[in-house]
Amino acid sequence: MDKIDVVIVGAGLAGLSCAYKLADKGLQVIVVERGDFPGSKNVTGGRLYLMPIKSLIGDMLDGAPFERKVVREQWSLFGRENSINVDFTANKFRDHDHSYTILRARFDRWLSERLIAKGVFVIPKYRVDDLLWENGSVAGIKAGNEEIYAHVVVASDGALSFMAEKAGLRPKMMPKQYAVGMKEIIELPEEKINDRFNVESDEGCAHLYLGDVTKGVFGGGFIYTNKNTVSIGIVAGIQAMMAKDPPLDAYTLLDSFKERYEIKRLLNGGNTVEYSAHVIQEGGYNGLSKLCGDGIIVTGDAAGFALNVGVTVRGMEFAIASGIMAAETIIDAKEKDDFSVRTLSSYENRLKKSFVLQDIESSKEMPDFLENDDFFTFYPERFPGFLERALWFGEGPKGKMGKTLWNEIKSSGMLSFKRLKALYRIKNI
Amino acid sequence: MKIEEKLAIDAFKTDKESHIRINHDICRTKCTLKYCLSVCPGHLYEYNEEMKEITVEYAGCLECGTCRIACQKGAIEWVYPRGEYGVQYRYG
Numbered sequence A: 001m002d003k004i005d006v007v008i009v010g011a012g013l014a015g016l017s018c019a020y021k022l023a024d025k026g027l028q029v030i031v032v033e034r035g036d037f038p039g040s041k042n043v044t045g046g047r048l049y050l051m052p053i054k055s056l057i058g059d060m061l062d063g064a065p066f067e068r069k070v071v072r073e074q075w076s077l078f079g080r081e082n083s084i085n086v087d088f089t090a091n092k093f094r095d096h097d098h099s100y101t102i103l104r105a106r107f108d109r110w111l112s113e114r115l116i117a118k119g120v121f122v123i124p125k126y127r128v129d130d131l132l133w134e135n136g137s138v139a140g141i142k143a144g145n146e147e148i149y150a151h152v153v154v155a156s157d158g159a160l161s162f163m164a165e166k167a168g169l170r171p172k173m174m175p176k177q178y179a180v181g182m183k184e185i186i187e188l189p190e191e192k193i194n195d196r197f198n199v200e201s202d203e204g205c206a207h208l209y210l211g212d213v214t215k216g217v218f219g220g221g222f223i224y225t226n227k228n229t230v231s232i233g234i235v236a237g238i239q240a241m242m243a244k245d246p247p248l249d250a251y252t253l254l255d256s257f258k259e260r261y262e263i264k265r266l267l268n269g270g271n272t273v274e275y276s277a278h279v280i281q282e283g284g285y286n287g288l289s290k291l292c293g294d295g296i297i298v299t300g301d302a303a304g305f306a307l308n309v310g311v312t313v314r315g316m317e318f319a320i321a322s323g324i325m326a327a328e329t330i331i332d333a334k335e336k337d338d339f340s341v342r343t344l345s346s347y348e349n350r351l352k353k354s355f356v357l358q359d360i361e362s363s364k365e366m367p368d369f370l371e372n373d374d375f376f377t378f379y380p381e382r383f384p385g386f387l388e389r390a391l392w393f394g395e396g397p398k399g400k401m402g403k404t405l406w407n408e409i410k411s412s413g414m415l416s417f418k419r420l421k422a423l424y425r426i427k428n429i
Numbered sequence B: 001m002k003i004e005e006k007l008a009i010d011a012f013k014t015d016k017e018s019h020i021r022i023n024h025d026i027c028r029t030k031c032t033l034k035y036c037l038s039v040c041p042g043h044l045y046e047y048n049e050e051m052k053e054i055t056v057e058y059a060g061c062l063e064c065g066t067c068r069i070a071c072q073k074g075a076i077e078w079v080y081p082r083g084e085y086g087v088q089y090r091y092g
Helices: A013-024 A051-057 A091-095 A104-117 A162-166 A190-197 A238-243 A250-259 A261-267 A316-336 A346-353 A355-362 A366-370 A378-391 A401-412 A417-428 B003-009 B024-030 B066-070
Strands: A004-009 A029-032 A047-049 A069-078 A083-089 A099-101 A121-123 A130-134 A137-143 A146-155 A178-187 A203-211 A219-225 A229-237 A271-281 A296-298 B011-013 B020-022 B045-048 B053-056 B076-078 B086-088
Touching (some): A004 A137, A013 A029, A013 A146, A013 A316, A029 A146, A051 A316, A083 A378, A146 A162, A162 A296, A178 A238, A178 B066, A190 A203, A250 A261, A271 B066, A346 A355, A366 A417, B024 B053
Parallel strands (some): A004 A029, A069 A203
Antiparallel strands (some): A047 A099, A069 A083, A137 A146, A178 A229, A178 A271, B011 B086, B020 B076, B045 B053
């Protein structure tokens, strides 16, 4: 059977980056994509951090359709009827290509067009049904009656990766290890976005929200500003929603969030132009799939490369880096003419030497740490609550400020042994 | 904004056949909690009182995969829609 070098399943950032690198080295690559066009099934929050991948990507993203450079980072704790907001900015963030907001349907399509110009075959409207096998090794893909034989199959088919599952590289997906993200794109004039979010044109803001936005369950809200749209969404743990009694109605969360006083004004007059949803890995290091097998490599979300550390959420730069490292591995394997797991496992070594597995491994304890309900109920209720009482001047004398605050903190249980012990674990993450 | 209105904004190409199949035997006999009714971001699952079974409005599926993960009893057989069908994100 005639084989091409590589078939890549899924035209997301991992798959397209892999193809880009392989095409540079002259390997025969086909990328297959189930959507109408590359990007049409892809969703992010979201933003892409560029620094970690700078040395890897070469000219790949030159001229890419970034939305806005993130120069303002904000976090809010939402109580039921009050909130606290932290607003951070720094010259450093303005002066460097640190992170950009993007919209994937545009971004991925642009990257795929670059690939096509390089002579890579990108086949849309193509759903892969199964893997082909030869002597216990993956040997290609099958879609309907069509078969494509290849030395290596790259599974870049996203968080739900059917390819990794069919190859036996990923265990059953458990609700505890996944969250669902739900997002609306809201169209607003560019100047309105600049004014409301206090940024210049081309500058943007990333805002994460904790607490009442998820009705106290694991997860949070987010806002990312794009050129003339705003991405607003909610991420909520699947297990955590199921565990509520009665179970939480996922679809209602985003609407309640948008109705909040703090949010409503930001979006006033805007039109919703899209509603999307996708699952996100929250398992961290322990949620990773096996990274390769004979004739197959798993990249990006398909492998579980995503990292939520509470104050930041990352995924896309892992996808790009893993796609490029998969390509480097395959280039080596081609030279050796050995596509077995023996050669392909150098992919894992590459990842271990890079930020991808080092960052994910160093945050190994994060999912357990974040499982603490206090982050989603107790603190988001208490901190704005303290301020509300400290700042409110009613009838009668106010009393001593410090003493009142201290009594509040003491009686709230914030200094209880259980909570201090939980916080002490911060040294592990 | 109603969920139906939100879904109406999205671009869908609907296949003749559903990419989501519910195994009603498993659903009836093994599942009491029916998480599919609450976890779906499109609110597409419903309990049909007449037929005494769960139905799903597959045409509005955002292909997020949440139901597939939440249904640990294995009553939901969920695959991607055939090539070119299903939701087509324009922003993403």
